Amino acid sequence: MSAALSPPASPRSWRQRVFGAATFRFESLLVLATLTIVMTVLSPVFLSVSNFFNIVLSTSVFGVLAIGMTFVICSAGIDLSVGSIVGFSGVVGAMTAANLNLPWPVCIVATLAAGAFAGWVNGFIITKGMIQPFIVTLGMLGVARGTALVLSDGVSIYGLPPEVVYLGQGRPFGVPAPVIILLLTALVAHVLLVHTRFGVYAQVIGDNENAARAMGVRVERHKTLLYTLSGLLAGLAGLLFAARINSGEPTAGLSYELTAITATIIGGTNMNGGRGSIVGTIIGALIMGVLQNGLNLLAVRPFYQQIAIGAVLVGAVWFDRVNSKEGWRR
Amino acid sequence: MSLLELEDVRKSFGAIEALRGVTFSVEAGAVVGLVGDNGAGKSTLMKTITGIHRPDSGAIRFDGASLVGKDPGDIRKAGIEMIYQDLALARMRDVAANIFLGRELTRNVLGVQIIDTKRMYAEAEAMIAKLGARVKSVTQIAGQLSGGQQQSVAIARALTFNPKLVIMDEPTAALAVREIEHVLELIRTLASHGIAVILISHRLTDVFAVCDRIVVLRQGAVIADDPKSQTTMNAVVAHIVGATDVPRQGAAR
Numbered sequence: 246m247s248a249a250l251s252p253p254a255s256p257r258s259w260r261q262r263v264f265g266a267a268t269f270r271f272e273s274l275l276v277l278a279t280l281t282i283v284m285t286v287l288s289p290v291f292l293s294v295s296n297f298f299n300i301v302l303s304t305s306v307f308g309v310l311a312i313g314m315t316f317v318i319c320s321a322g323i324d325l326s327v328g329s330i331v332g333f334s335g336v337v338g339a340m341t342a343a344n345l346n347l348p349w350p351v352c353i354v355a356t357l358a359a360g361a362f363a364g365w366v367n368g369f370i371i372t373k374g375m376i377q378p379f380i381v382t383l384g385m386l387g388v389a390r391g392t393a394l395v396l397s398d399g400v401s402i403y404g405l406p407p408e409v410v411y412l413g414q415g416r417p418f419g420v421p422a423p424v425i426i427l428l429l430t431a432l433v434a435h436v437l438l439v440h441t442r443f444g445v446y447a448q449v450i451g452d453n454e455n456a457a458r459a460m461g462v463r464v465e466r467h468k469t470l471l472y473t474l475s476g477l478l479a480g481l482a483g484l485l486f487a488a489r490i491n492s493g494e495p496t497a498g499l500s501y502e503l504t505a506i507t508a509t510i511i512g513g514t515n516m517n518g519g520r521g522s523i524v525g526t527i528i529g530a531l532i533m534g535v536l537q538n539g540l541n542l543l544a545v546r547p548f549y550q551q552i553a554i555g556a557v558l559v560g561a562v563w564f565d566r567v568n569s570k571e572g573w574r575r
Numbered sequence: 576m577s578l579l580e581l582e583d584v585r586k587s588f589g590a591i592e593a594l595r596g597v598t599f600s601v602e603a604g605a606v607v608g609l610v611g612d613n614g615a616g617k618s619t620l621m622k623t624i625t626g627i628h629r630p631d632s633g634a635i636r637f638d639g640a641s642l643v644g645k646d647p648g649d650i651r652k653a654g655i656e657m658i659y660q661d662l663a664l665a666r667m668r669d670v671a672a673n674i675f676l677g678r679e680l681t682r683n684v685l686g687v688q689i690i691d692t693k694r695m696y697a698e699a700e701a702m703i704a705k706l707g708a709r710v711k712s713v714t715q716i717a718g719q720l721s722g723g724q725q726q727s728v729a730i731a732r733a734l735t736f737n738p739k740l741v742i743m744d745e746p747t748a749a750l751a752v753r754e755i756e757h758v759l760e761l762i763r764t765l766a767s768h769g770i771a772v773i774l775i776s777h778r779l780t781d782v783f784a785v786c787d788r789i790v791v792l793r794q795g796a797v798i799a800d801d802p803k804s805q806t807t808m809n810a811v812v813a814h815i816v817g818a819t820d821v822p823r824q825g826a827a828r
Contacts, residue, residue, distance in 0.1 A: 436687070436689075440689045440690055441687065441688060441689060441690060442679055442681070442688065442690065445668075445672070445679065445690065448665075448667070448668070449665045449668065449676065452665040452666060452667045452668065453663065453664065453665050453666060455661075455663060456659075456662075456663035456664060456665055456676070457665070457676075457677075458627060458647060459625065459627060459647055459657070459659060459663045460647065460648075460651070460663065460676045460677030460678075461646065461647045461648025461649075461651050461652075461677040461678075462648070462676075462677055463646065463648070515667075519665075519666075519667040520667050
């Protein structure tokens, strides 16, 4: 083999050691920086501490969703149901507290368990029924939202315990609690994705499912776990959402799957599976947060935000397609 | 007792009977050639042994223990490695990760099993060096290697964990002449170390060059199973295509 074909066997940099081979897409940082500069110029209030917390606070809910989405997309799957699960789990949690008068730890566990259960159902049907994740999670998008509306009779459920509300509105050390929860979740998820079998197998399944199976990875069981994790994190997002507005809202998280998927993709996770990065996903979520916040500050009507997010999603995938021609994708 | 024993193994996919009662055995250290036309059931048979397919009926025993119902991970642990025709590599991961795929080395950090990349690099490096494979660095991404290099990675993976039986599915099909010789030499080395090999190949010259015994599969059943000394290439070809009226011994044109 000629030497020109292969890169030199350089010792691994600190960046590779910490982040694994799956370093995030550098362009996403540029996008975030550019967007920040543009917004700063356009709006005088953009660059302030209180607005910064506004951005990270709104980022925290779909950031948690995007973390779960990263694992699923890594494995060449997709989870369209996360937005609906936010509403479903929030309603379940609020009902345990407001209707059943159960103590706050039960409320938290019930919210998370409701999300994890919906995710597990996704995974179970995908693997046992051998149906595409797209269809199964699209079905769950309808089922979870419908169940949330049925359970709540279509109205908000007020009266969460103060301990739960603290998770959404509290400010330990002056930092909004959801932001701390997002960062902790991201940290755990990063270690899981890059440094444990669980995360590596998620990526190998997306890379070459047959190889994973042949080498002894229990592919079906693993996929079920991945969708359960995505559901669990959607439950966590549901908890944060309900806590922030102090009620279980059946329409909470409507179309959040769009934001979560977009954040994941612009963060550099490969749409076709095989590679993903939690750091990239967080940057992607921040881009979404800055974009939404900036458009709000510029008094752009919220309807246009949907258009912007949708356009960014398609643009990011297009960019990825053009770039990957000389990358590691085939 | 043979190392690997198959008894009346059957497998159907819907209406298609892929394996119609396969019986044969492999001794420790033997090199068995498995030949047959496309669709004869060779790959299905091997995937049934490695646990990817589950047989409908019949017995598969390895080292005296039944393999039926075990998953691919358990079967690798029992000592059977397979080098797949498509090599079964994770194309976006590096050489070391591929060599240790499914068997990552870990260390315990606060009760969590963290993958020990450093040790995996060191051991993968040693394995590649031992095999004399021309892979520059174990940190290279598998998908960016040449076909021959990718094959080296798949071979290194099969040999790293001291297997008792190595199954090779068309290992020479995509290789240049010099690389083929390298693979055949490797098979001889394995046999001399007491490791059994099942070689699946369309290249009968390769099969005759290294195998002790040749098993012909036709329409999902074994129709010939002879020591190399008691068969000829013509006879094998006749069995493969189903011209069974050709005499078994000699009688070449």
